[in-house]
Amino acid sequence: MIDAINQTQRVAAFTGITKPDTRDKFFLVMGMTGSGKSTFVGRCTGEDVTVGHGLNSCTSAIDVFDFDCNGHRVYLIDTPGFNDTNRSDIETLGVLATYLGASYANGVRIHGILMLHPISDNRMSGSTMRNLEMMKAMCGFSSYANLAIATTMWSTNSSLCAKREEQLLDGRFFGDLIAKGAKLFRHNEKGRLDSLEEVTSARRIVTHLIRQSDNHTTEVLRLQREIIDQQKMIGETQAGIVLAGDLYKVRQEHERELQKLRAKVDAENHQRNAEHVAELQELQADLEKQLKKAEKDRRALRKSMQDLHEEEERAWRKRLKEMEKKFLYDLAVREEELLEMEESLAAVIRDAARRGKTSQQITSQLGRYEEEVDTVRTEVSQARHTYQKLSGQTHNLFNGASNGIASGMASGVITAAIAGGLFCTVM
Numbered sequence: 001m002i003d004a005i006n007q008t009q010r011v012a013a014f015t016g017i018t019k020p021d022t023r024d025k026f027f028l029v030m031g032m033t034g035s036g037k038s039t040f041v042g043r044c045t046g047e048d049v050t051v052g053h054g055l056n057s058c059t060s061a062i063d064v065f066d067f068d069c070n071g072h073r074v075y076l077i078d079t080p081g082f083n084d085t086n087r088s089d090i091e092t093l094g095v096l097a098t099y100l101g102a103s104y105a106n107g108v109r110i111h112g113i114l115m116l117h118p119i120s121d122n123r124m125s126g127s128t129m130r131n132l133e134m135m136k137a138m139c140g141f142s143s144y145a146n147l148a149i150a151t152t153m154w155s156t157n158s159s160l161c162a163k164r165e166e167q168l169l170d171g172r173f174f175g176d177l178i179a180k181g182a183k184l185f186r187h188n189e190k191g192r193l194d195s196l197e198e199v200t201s202a203r204r205i206v207t208h209l210i211r212q213s214d215n216h217t218t219e220v221l222r223l224q225r226e227i228i229d230q231q232k233m234i235g236e237t238q239a240g241i242v243l244a245g246d247l248y249k250v251r252q253e254h255e256r257e258l259q260k261l262r263a264k265v266d267a268e269n270h271q272r273n274a275e276h277v278a279e280l281q282e283l284q285a286d287l288e289k290q291l292k293k294a295e296k297d298r299r300a301l302r303k304s305m306q307d308l309h310e311e312e313e314r315a316w317r318k319r320l321k322e323m324e325k326k327f328l329y330d331l332a333v334r335e336e337e338l339l340e341m342e343e344s345l346a347a348v349i350r351d352a353a354r355r356g357k358t359s360q361q362i363t364s365q366l367g368r369y370e371e372e373v374d375t376v377r378t379e380v381s382q383a384r385h386t387y388q389k390l391s392g393q394t395h396n397l398f399n400g401a402s403n404g405i406a407s408g409m410a411s412g413v414i415t416a417a418i419a420g421g422l423f424c425t426v427m
C-alpha cells in the first residue's frame, strides 16, 4: 500500500498534479530498452525498480522514482525505449506525449535528460539510431548543456570499448550533441553490478545534471510545445513525422510484396499447384496482418492530446474496475470462510456446554480457534473499511480536478492510488 501510494505521489509530482518545490529536479532517463535505464535509476534511488516494477508500468510504461541529492529532491523518469517488443514506437511516443504534455501544461519543467547507450553495441544498431533520432526530434534544443550521455555495459575488454566510444563522437551519432554542450560519461566503467562504484558513478552523472540545470535554463521540449501550445496531433510533431516516414516506407514495402504474392498465387493456381498455393496464401495472410497493424499505427498518428488523455483515463478506469472486481471476489470468499469458522466455533462451544465440564486440553484448543477466527474477522473488517475509504476518495478526486489536461491525468493517477490501495489490501 505504501509503495503504491508513494509511486502515485511521484507521478503526481511529475505531472504537476501536486505542486513541486522550486528545488525539485526532474530528469528524463532515455535510451533503448535494455540500455540499463531501470538499473541506473535503481542504483540512484536504492529501490529495486527492475524487479518490483512500479504500479504504473502495468498501464502506462512511465515510472517515476525520487531520491535526495545535494539538497535537491531528484525525480528520475524512467521512459520506455523505441524498440519495445510489447509496444509499437507510435504507442511509445503516445505515452511520452501524454505524460510530458500533462507535465508541461501543469507547469512542471524538465531540468535535464540522461541518455544511456550500451557500449556493448558493436555498431550503431538500428534501435540505437532510432532512439537517438527520436530523442533529438523530441527535444529540438538549441543547446544540449542539460544532456548527459552515459555509456553502459562496459566489459573487461576496455580497449575495445574505448575504440567504440571514439566512434560515438562522430557527428552522425553523439558528436553534434556534444558540440552543442552535451557531456559524455562512462557509467560503471568497471562493469561490476551492485557495487558501491556503480552507485557512485550514477550519482556523479546526476550531480552533473543538477549543476548544469542550476547554470543553464532548460528549454521546453519540442514535443511538449508541439502537443500543448501548437495543439498538434502526434503525427504532426517532429518525432511523429520521423515515425510516420518509416511507417509509410514499411507500408509501401508490404503493399509491393503483397502484389507480387498475389500474382504468384494466380500463376500457381493456373498450374494447379495446390501445395505451393497454400504456402503462398499463408504468407499473404501474414502480410495482410502486418498491413492492418500499420493501419492501426497510422490512425494512432492522428491522435490529439485530448484523445491521448481520454485513452489513458479509460485504461486506468478499466484497470481499476478489474482490480475492484478481484478484490470484491476475494473479500466475498474470505467472508464466507469467516462465516463457516464462526458457525463451527459456535457449534463446538455449544457442544462443550452441553457436556458440562471440559478438559484443559479442549479449553486451550478452543482458545486458539477463537484467536484464529478473531484474526480473520479483523482482516475482513479492515479490508472492508479500506475499500469504503478509498471509494469515497475516488469520487472526490475524480471531480476535484479543474484543468482539462490535469483532470484526465489526475483521474488516472488517483485511480492508480485507489487501485494500488485495493490491490495491496487484497488478502
Ligand SMILES: Nc1nc2c(ncn2[C@@H]2O[C@H](COP(=O)(O)OP(=O)(O)O)[C@@H](O)[C@H]2O)c(=O)[nH]1
Pocket: 031, 032, 033, 034, 035, 036, 037, 038, 039, 040, 050, 152, 153, 154, 187, 188, 191, 193
Ligand atoms: N554488464 C552490465 N549489465 C548491465 C548494466 N546496466 C544494466 N545491466 C543489465 O542489463 C539488463 C537490462 O537492464 P535494464 O536496466 O532493465 O534496462 P532498461 O530496459 O533500459 O531499463 C539487465 O539484466 C541489467 O542487469 C551495466 O552497466 N553493465
Ligand SMILES: [Mg+2]
Pocket: 037, 038, 039, 078
Ligand atoms: Mg526498464
